[in-house]
Amino acid sequence: MNWRKWNNIIHRDLGYFLVGLTIIYAISGVAANHLRQWDSNFITETKTFPLKNISNDIPVDRALVDNILAQTGETGKYKSHFRPSVSRLQIFLESGVMDIDMYKGLAVxxxxxxxxxxxxxxxxxxxxxxxxxxxxxxxxxVxxxxxxxxxLFILKGKNGLKGRGKWFVIAGILVPVVFLILYFY
Amino acid sequence: MQRRIIFLFMIVLILGSFLFSAEVTLGEKIRTEKVTQVSEILEKPGDFIDKIVRVEGYIVDGCMHEGTWIAIAGDKDFQQLTIWHKEGKIIFPLDHKGKYAIAEGAIYPVQLTEAQAINWLKHLAAIHTQEIDLEKAKGGMTLYRLSPTGVIIKDAK
Structure with missing residues (x-):
């Protein structure tokens, strides 16, 4: 058996073996490229609740937290709470995180x-x-x-690397080179 | 054939359920037992530089795109501590917000220029809808972060 036959066997069987991973990496590659525009990892559900009798100057304690949870109907799932700034309160629940704008009287x-x-x-x-x-x-x-x-070596003749193949290879290499020149150097 | 496909599908589902377990351990095992309060660190950060400490708290913020950092709630109002590996060797799960983190590592300073400090304060003002005091940015600012060697993230304390 000559080397080209071995080359083709390796290419064929490796292709079969890696098809699953390649699909994962291809789909995820597109998703990861656009993570800042679209969160492909999570589906975020938000619910907004208007709150009564909430303002910046109310002292934050467990009673206030319970009051907010009662107003929103999210009782019984409390883990902890934290006040990152004068106007904000965060309540950690088993079901998610509630962010309260104390200034506007809104809970999300x-x-x-x-x-x-x-x-x-x-x-x-x-x-x-x-x-x-x-x-x-x-x-x-690898x-x-x-x-x-x-x-590169599957075909020989006019459709092989020495024929039209070389132009495609050169074009493919030029794509990253052009972008490196444009963006990197 | 159908049975084989169902069997394969079930194996994938079982393996998938292990991927996202309730408790995640990152990096090395945590050895320090004493918990240092975030308020102690922020009060005299210079005393903690390069010292190994253990901190704990609910995760209030973090990098949602790559999981490079998280911030935990302090024991006092308005205080939080950013946990960010200096060399990016610890990557946090992306579903971290609202979970409880235990981290061990060393405190390190991050020096901001005046322009960087202004941007930082503007960013804080935007997310906290509060006025900013740009005087704080004069001459630059120093932030303090914890570079973790080990982190445990779980659903609750």
Whole structure:
């Protein structure tokens, strides 16, 4: 068996093996690129409650917190509370975080839940798992490198690397080079 | 074939449930037992620079995009402490807000220029809807953060 046949076998089987990870990294890659515009990790639900008899100058104690929770109907889920500034109060609940604007008399309850599938994809792509997953991700990177290199030598002749293939390779390399010149140097 | 697909799907679901467990441990094991109050640190931050301390508190703020930092509530009103690994070696879960953090590490200063300090105060004013005292920014400002070696994040205290 010649080297090209081995090359093609490696490319084919590695491609099959890495297809799952590649889909995860591709979808999560787009999602992570746009994290500042769209939170692909969490679905945030907010509820706003107008509050009565709340102002900056009221002393903050447990009685006030209970009063706010009673007004919003979020009783029985209290964990703790904190006053980050004169005009703000945060109440930590099992169901989320309630942010109170003492100046405006408004409470906003924020609940976050995982966005199915994308949260898991991002978790793996951004290596938030750490530990052994780091090795898996490294092996995947080596696999991608091998896929790229073996991909160059699948065909010979006019459609191979020496034919039209070289123009595509050069064009593909030029894309990052142009952006580096534009943005980096 | 259908059975195999269902079996694979169930394995993925079971593994997925382990990914997001209730308690998360990051970095090294926490060894310090004595808890240092945030108010003690902020009162005399110079005394704590490069000293290993253990702090605890509910997470009031943090980086929602990359999980590079969190801020925990202090034991006194209006005080919070930012926990941010100097070299970015500890990345926090993104669903941190409202959870309870226990962290061990050293306090380090971050020097802001006058322009950076003004931006920082403006940022604080925007999120806390309060007036800013730009006098505080004159000549620059020093912020104090904790660079953690180990962190535990759990649902409640």
């Amino acid at each position: 309850l924020e609940r976050k839940r995982n966005r199915p599938v994308l949260r898991e994809f991002n978790f793996l792509h951004l290596n938030q798992a750490g530990k052994i997953w780091t090795w898996v991700a490294d092996i995947y990177a 696999g991608l490198f091998l896929l790229a290199v073996t991909g």
